[in-house]
Every structure is written in C-alpha cells, then in structure tokens.
Amino acid sequence: MVTASEPIPSTDSAGSRRTPGELRHRLRLLILVMALLLLGGAAAILIQLRAAAMEKAATATAGAVRLLDDNLTRTLTTTDAIIARMVVVVQDKLAGRIGDDELLRELASLEAGLTQRGNMLVVDARGDVAAAVRPPQGGVPVNYAHREYFKAHSEGAERVIGPMVMGSYSLAPVFTVSRRVAGPDGGFAGLVVVGVNAHFFTDFHNTLGLGPSAYIGANTGGRVMLRQPNPENYVGRPTPNNPIFAAAATRPVGTLRLNSPIDGVDRVVSYRKLLPFNVMVSAGMAVDDILAPWRQTALIIAAALGVVMLGLGGMAVTTFRIITREERSMASLEETVRARTAEAELRAAEARQANESKTRFLAAASHDLRQPLQAAGMFAEVLAGQVEDDPRKLKVVDRLRQSIEATNSLLATLLDVSALEAGKIKPNVSTFRLMPLLAGLVDQIEPEASAKGLAIGAVPTSLMVSSDPVLLERLLRNLLVNAIRYTGDGRVLIGCRRRGGQVVIQVLDTGIGIPADKIDTVFDDFVRLDTPAERGGSRGLGLGLGVVRRMAALLGHDLELRSIPGKGSCFGVVVSKA
Structure with a gap:
C-alpha cells in the first residue's frame, strides 16, 4: 500500500527506482559536474x-x-676596423708623411665606408677636433676632453666602446667607438672617434614587429649603449641591479621574464653577450602586448562559456519545473492509489470473507447432505430387495442407486475443493513404494471400469517415491475416474516412467481424447467435455481435474497432459524419486 510518506518512485534506465527528490539531487550533481567540466576545460585551454x-x-x-x-657585431667590427685604419693615417700625418689635405681625403673616404652613418672625428691631445668631414651642427668648436672615453684613452686605453650620449658634434643620441692615437714618442697624441647615430636602428626595430611596448637595446659598462624606440629618453641612463647581468654571468645566452629596471614594464626578455666587445644586447616584449590576443580569446571563450552556462541553467530550470509538475502529479496519483488501494483491500477482505463463508457453507452442506444420502442409499438397497422379482421396478431402483452414488461423488468432490481452498489439508510427505498404491487404486476402480466394459490395469514397478501417499492416491483416483468417464471402449492403464531424479506417474486411456483448444483449460473448475462417452453415465460438475490441480500444487508436483482426439489421453504427475 502506498502512503503519503512514500512517494511513488520513478524507474531509470538501469531498472533502479528513484524518487523525484533523488532525481532532482542527481540532476543538481550532473549540472555541477558539467559546469565544473566546462570551467575546467576552458581553464585548461586558456592556460x-x-x-x-x-x-x-x-x-x-x-x-x-x-x-x-x-x-651590432657587424657595425662594431666594421667601425673598429675603419677607425684602426684612420689611426694609421693620423700617425702618418703626425710623422709628416702626409699633409692635411690627404688626411681629410682619407677621413672622408673611410667615413663613407661606415656600416651605419655617423661622424668620424680626429681629436688631438687637448680634446679639440683636429679633423672632420663636416663642421659641427651648432657651428661652435667642440672639445671632448670631458668625455669618459677621452679620459680612458689619455690613461692608456687602446679601444673604448662608450655608452649612449647626446653627441656634441651631431646633436643626436650616439654611442661611440674610439681608438687611441700614439705620437712619434709613444705618448698620447689624441684619438679617432666615431659617433654612431642611434636613430639609424629605428627602422631595424620597426621591422621586428614585437609590439608597441617592445624594445631592443645594448648595454656596456652598466650603462645604456643603445635603446629603441625613443633613444633620446635613455641617454646616459645607468642600469644598476639589472637582472640580465646576473643571468648572463652563468648563461651568456638566455630568456627570462622581468620588470625592466629602466621603465618598470613587465617583459619577456632575451639577451646575448657580445664577448669580443663586452656588450650585452637584449630584446623584450611587454607581457601586456603578448597576452593581448590571449585576453581577446579568453573573452570570447568566457562569452561562449557564459552562453553555454545560461543554456545549461535554462535547461536545468525547465527540468526542475517538469520534475515539480511530476511531483504534483505523483502526489495526486498517490492519493488516487491510496483510495484505490483502500477500496481494493476492502473488496479483497469482502472476497476473502465471502470465500470463507462459501467454503464453510460447502463443507457444512456436503457433510449434512451426506447423511440423508447415505440413508437414501440404505432405503434403495432395502427397496431393491423387495422388488427383485420385478425387472422393471428393479431397473428403476438401479437408476436411483446410480443417482445417489453420483450425488455422493459430487458432494465428496465439493468437500475436497472446499477443504483445499480453506488450507485445512496439510501434506504429510513420506517415502513409500509406488506399486501397492497403484494396485490398490486399480482394485478400487475396477468395478466401475468393468461396468462400462473397460479393461483397467497397473504396470508393475519397484520404484519408491517421496510424497503424501493419501493425497497422491486421491489425486490419481480422480485421474482414473476421469479417464473411465471419458472412455467408451478399450482400456485404462496406470504406470510410471523414470526421468532423471523424478518419476512420472501416467494415466493412459483409449478414450475420445481432448480437443486442442481444451488442452490449456481442462484443469480449470467447471470445465467439462460433453461427449457421448459420458452420456450413458453420470455427469459431473467439472471439478475433478480442478481438485487434481489443487492437490498437485499442494504437493509441489507438476502435471503433464498429452492427448490425441479420437485416440486417447495421457495424464502425468511428476513426483520426486526416493
């Protein structure tokens, strides 16, 4: 019975029964798992x-x-080689081997061979410009005695590659490459310097396409030598505590991520050390520029994920609404089921009560009617003794005797049915030989068979079976009586066959047989075959085989039936072999 606290469960595809609450809980878990999978998948893709x-x-x-x-290596190498040649020319001039005009011609020729455009100057020992291809941009004489590279050469340095400075001669950001000029006496006589214009690296930077916040640069002596773009912003800029220097101490070539010590921008920076010139070159891309396309992709994925999550949420809301409607429908159905169940239980109780009343009535009626029938039988026997010299009256008495016997048989059958349905009969299983039971049955039934001109017999056997001998005898007697009733001529035979660990007790007859459409119903109550074979005798209520069915079920024996219309039937009872 379904109660209010037990909602009608649903059945999933696996056959397990789930309540709507469990389905809602599982749906929430499913949505959560799907959301986590989507978020996890999107996060994994973005990572x-x-x-x-x-x-x-x-x-x-x-x-x-x-x-x-x-x-830069090509620029420095070429520039240094040209400066070295110009140093030789200057030394020839100091030795008097060439004049001023030839010096200027050589200076112009060598300056034209520079890889990157710049000014090449000859500076004397006082720091004044001794020779130049063109005058200074400001038109004012320039002195370089204050420059660091001038001081380094005066102290004996042979070659100096200097940081980026604002050129005094060109008025533009330049980095310098210079060589010392020794006089005829070996002392310091000046220097040859080239100021390489930093702007000439602008085009090179632009062709790299590293992004708006990218840079290329070079560093020498802890100061900026080259920086693009906007080199003028970094003239004379020192770079203390530069992480690139620490990394280059162990690896001359590498890549790292750092915040630039110059402008504080987070960048991915690759570096290389130009060992011949003690120059560090680097190129960096801003992380914001690197991740800009990724952020756009992340926004697209997030938008798509949002749409999917909204769709998933909409589906979940719709599903929950459907489940809620189902719950309401189930609640209504539960109420209907409770009402129907109560009604069915009431009717079942009434039916049980009626059946018990019927059973009690049948038992009482059968028992009470047997006494007058027995008395009627006795009176019939007395009456037969008084009319035995009158054949016509004796025939009437025989018919009366047959009617009494038939009525008595019907009452016995009704009593068996009522006792079986009431559950008052309990089997008492034992092990016994089968042949005495079969022989006794044949002896009991033989007069009735002989009266119809039928032969009856039992096939000898030594088998032992396990069953209730009393109930089994009553079951087989009903089968034999049924066989004689529907057999007009021929014989009725009872015997048994082995079948593995079982014994099949068979009752065979040569009667009219059973039509195919009756095979499945002959064991039902009140089913009779209205045939010429029984018209001459008594007719039953169709309960004999019903009693057989009930007794077989009570004993746990299977029933078998084979029949050929016009040739006979074979009823079998399957019993356990002892």
Whole structure:
C-alpha cells in the first residue's frame, strides 16, 4: 500500500527506482559536474593558450636579439676596423708623411665606408677636433676632453666602446667607438672617434614587429649603449641591479621574464653577450602586448562559456519545473492509489470473507447432505430387495442407486475443493513404494471400469517415491475416474516412467481424447467435455481435474497432459524419486 510518506518512485534506465527528490539531487550533481567540466576545460585551454603565447614571445625575442647581435657585431667590427685604419693615417700625418689635405681625403673616404652613418672625428691631445668631414651642427668648436672615453684613452686605453650620449658634434643620441692615437714618442697624441647615430636602428626595430611596448637595446659598462624606440629618453641612463647581468654571468645566452629596471614594464626578455666587445644586447616584449590576443580569446571563450552556462541553467530550470509538475502529479496519483488501494483491500477482505463463508457453507452442506444420502442409499438397497422379482421396478431402483452414488461423488468432490481452498489439508510427505498404491487404486476402480466394459490395469514397478501417499492416491483416483468417464471402449492403464531424479506417474486411456483448444483449460473448475462417452453415465460438475490441480500444487508436483482426439489421453504427475 502506498502512503503519503512514500512517494511513488520513478524507474531509470538501469531498472533502479528513484524518487523525484533523488532525481532532482542527481540532476543538481550532473549540472555541477558539467559546469565544473566546462570551467575546467576552458581553464585548461586558456592556460595552454597562455603558455603557448609566452613561449611564442620567448621565441620571437630570441630571434630578435640574435638579429640585433648580428647587426651590432657587424657595425662594431666594421667601425673598429675603419677607425684602426684612420689611426694609421693620423700617425702618418703626425710623422709628416702626409699633409692635411690627404688626411681629410682619407677621413672622408673611410667615413663613407661606415656600416651605419655617423661622424668620424680626429681629436688631438687637448680634446679639440683636429679633423672632420663636416663642421659641427651648432657651428661652435667642440672639445671632448670631458668625455669618459677621452679620459680612458689619455690613461692608456687602446679601444673604448662608450655608452649612449647626446653627441656634441651631431646633436643626436650616439654611442661611440674610439681608438687611441700614439705620437712619434709613444705618448698620447689624441684619438679617432666615431659617433654612431642611434636613430639609424629605428627602422631595424620597426621591422621586428614585437609590439608597441617592445624594445631592443645594448648595454656596456652598466650603462645604456643603445635603446629603441625613443633613444633620446635613455641617454646616459645607468642600469644598476639589472637582472640580465646576473643571468648572463652563468648563461651568456638566455630568456627570462622581468620588470625592466629602466621603465618598470613587465617583459619577456632575451639577451646575448657580445664577448669580443663586452656588450650585452637584449630584446623584450611587454607581457601586456603578448597576452593581448590571449585576453581577446579568453573573452570570447568566457562569452561562449557564459552562453553555454545560461543554456545549461535554462535547461536545468525547465527540468526542475517538469520534475515539480511530476511531483504534483505523483502526489495526486498517490492519493488516487491510496483510495484505490483502500477500496481494493476492502473488496479483497469482502472476497476473502465471502470465500470463507462459501467454503464453510460447502463443507457444512456436503457433510449434512451426506447423511440423508447415505440413508437414501440404505432405503434403495432395502427397496431393491423387495422388488427383485420385478425387472422393471428393479431397473428403476438401479437408476436411483446410480443417482445417489453420483450425488455422493459430487458432494465428496465439493468437500475436497472446499477443504483445499480453506488450507485445512496439510501434506504429510513420506517415502513409500509406488506399486501397492497403484494396485490398490486399480482394485478400487475396477468395478466401475468393468461396468462400462473397460479393461483397467497397473504396470508393475519397484520404484519408491517421496510424497503424501493419501493425497497422491486421491489425486490419481480422480485421474482414473476421469479417464473411465471419458472412455467408451478399450482400456485404462496406470504406470510410471523414470526421468532423471523424478518419476512420472501416467494415466493412459483409449478414450475420445481432448480437443486442442481444451488442452490449456481442462484443469480449470467447471470445465467439462460433453461427449457421448459420458452420456450413458453420470455427469459431473467439472471439478475433478480442478481438485487434481489443487492437490498437485499442494504437493509441489507438476502435471503433464498429452492427448490425441479420437485416440486417447495421457495424464502425468511428476513426483520426486526416493
């Protein structure tokens, strides 16, 4: 019975029964798992894309710094070689081997061979410009005695590569390459210096395409030597505590992420050390520029994920509403089921009461009617003794005797049915030989068979079975009586066959057989075959085989039936072999 505290469960595809509350809980878990999977998948994709973007930036900066290395190495090498040649020319002039005009021609020729455009100057020991291809941009004589590289040469340095300064001669940001000029006596006679214009690296920087906040640069002696873009902003800028220097101490080539000590921008920076010139070159991309496309992708993924989550949420809301409607429907159904169940239980109780009343009535009626029937039988026997010299009256008495016997048989059958339905009969199983039971049955039934001109017999057997001998005998007697009733001529035979650990007791007859459409119903109550074989005798209520069915079920024996219309039938009872 379904109660209010026990909602009608649903059944899922696996066959387990789930209540709507459990379904709602499982749906919440499913939605949570799907959301976590979507979020986890999106996060994994974004992490992978971010790592790929950073790796791509590292590759791009490494390529850029390699190109800068090649370009600057070529510039410094070529510039240094040209300066060395010009030093020889200046020394020839100091020795008097050439004049001023030839010096200027050589200076112009060598300056034209510079890789990057710049001014090449000859400076004397006082720091004044001794020779130049063109006058200074400001038109004012220039002295370089205050320059660090001038002081270094005067103290004996042979070659100096200086940091970026604002050129006194060109009035533009330049880095310098210079060589010392020794006089005829070996003393300091001046120097040859080239100021390489930093702006000439602007185009090189622009072709790299590293992003708006990217840079390329070079450093020497802890100061900026080259910086693009906007080199004028970094003239004379020192770079103390530069992480690149610490990294280059162990690895001359590498990539790292750092906050620039110059402008504080978070960058991915690749660096290389130009060992012949003690110059560090680097190229960096701003992390904001690197991750800008990634952020756009992240926004797109987030928007798509939001749409999916909204759709998932909408589906969940719709599903919860459906479940709620189902719960309401189930509640209504539960109420209907409770009412129907109460009604069914009431009717079942009434039916049980009626059945018990019927059973008691049948038992009482059968018992009470047997006494007058027995008395009627006795009176019939007395009456037969008084009319035995009158054949016509004796025939009437025989018919009366048959009617009394038939009525007595019907009452016995009704009594058996009522006792079986009331559950008052309990089997008493034992092990016994089967042949005495079969022989006794044949002896009991033989007069009735002989009266119809039928032969009856039992096939000898030595088998032992486990069953209730009394109930089994009554069951087999009903089968034999049924066989004789529907057999017009021929014989009725009872015997048994082995079948593994079982014994099949069979009752065979040569009667009219059972039509195919009756095979499945002959064991039902009140089913009779209205045939010529029984018209001459008594007719039953169709309960004999019903009693057989009930007794077989009580004993746990299976029933078998094979029949061929017009040739006979074979009823079988399957019993356990002892």
